[in-house]
Amino acid sequence: MLIQLTYASRTSKTLVPEDLKNILASSQRNNARVGVTGALCLANGIFLQQLEGDRTAVSLLYHRILLDPRHRDPAILDFAEIASRKFTQWSMGSLASLESNRAIYLKYSRSASFDPYTMSPTTLRAFFDEIMHNAAWVS
Numbered sequence: 001m002l003i004q005l006t007y008a009s010r011t012s013k014t015l016v017p018e019d020l021k022n023i024l025a026s027s028q029r030n031n032a033r034v035g036v037t038g039a040l041c042l043a044n045g046i047f048l049q050q051l052e053g054d055r056t057a058v059s060l061l062y063h064r065i066l067l068d069p070r071h072r073d074p075a076i077l078d079f080a081e082i083a084s085r086k087f088t089q090w091s092m093g094s095l096a097s098l099e100s101n102r103a104i105y106l107k108y109s110r111s112a113s114f115d116p117y118t119m120s121p122t123t124l125r126a127f128f129d130e131i132m133h134n135a136a137w138v139s
């Protein structure tokens with residue numbers, strides 16, 4: 001069964017670009033092996049990640065990610081069956097800086113600062129649909 005899991009967490013310290021590069025590199029390597037795809041955003045010290053794939057594979061991966069000391073305060077925001085994947089291009093894609101995607105972040109925010117913890121599943125799905133087509137990504 002194909003599912004998507006969306007969660008948010010806070011960075012546990014100020015991350016340097018190298019941290020994000022490492023997270024992305026291990027994500028791409030590991031996710032490709034287990035058939036998980038998805039997208040990772042980092043804005044205002046908050047990670048927002050959507051994972052899609054087999055229910056068991058996504059669940060096992062999420063529980064491993066939870067153990068990572070580079071973030072804290074994880075919260076599952078959406079968990080649902082999906083008919084098909086969105087992020088077929090990436091085992092894990094990462095959104096470019098907040099500055100380069102500011103208009104998209106603002107479009108789905110209630111306030112001036114992007115806060116995924118307050119977003120509904122409907123808004124989150126619309127956000128991920130939009131970034132799929134219109135966002136700037138880390139190349």
Ligand code: FAD
Nearest residue numbers: 019022023026027030031047049064065068069070071092
């Ligand atoms: P390696 O990548 O070789 O790393 C070895 C060990 O060192 C791991 O235990 C790792 O946690 C730790 N480590 C490396 N760098 C640091 C650092 N700077 N600070 C603290 N510990 C460090 N992994 C995935 O496989 N798929 C994902 O989609 C994914 N998404 C993530 C999203 C977020 C927000 C975060 C914070 C982490 C994510 N990770 C993801 C990383 C995951 O938590 C594990 O670190 C990774 O899966 C371990 O991969 P590895 O066994 O190949 O170890």
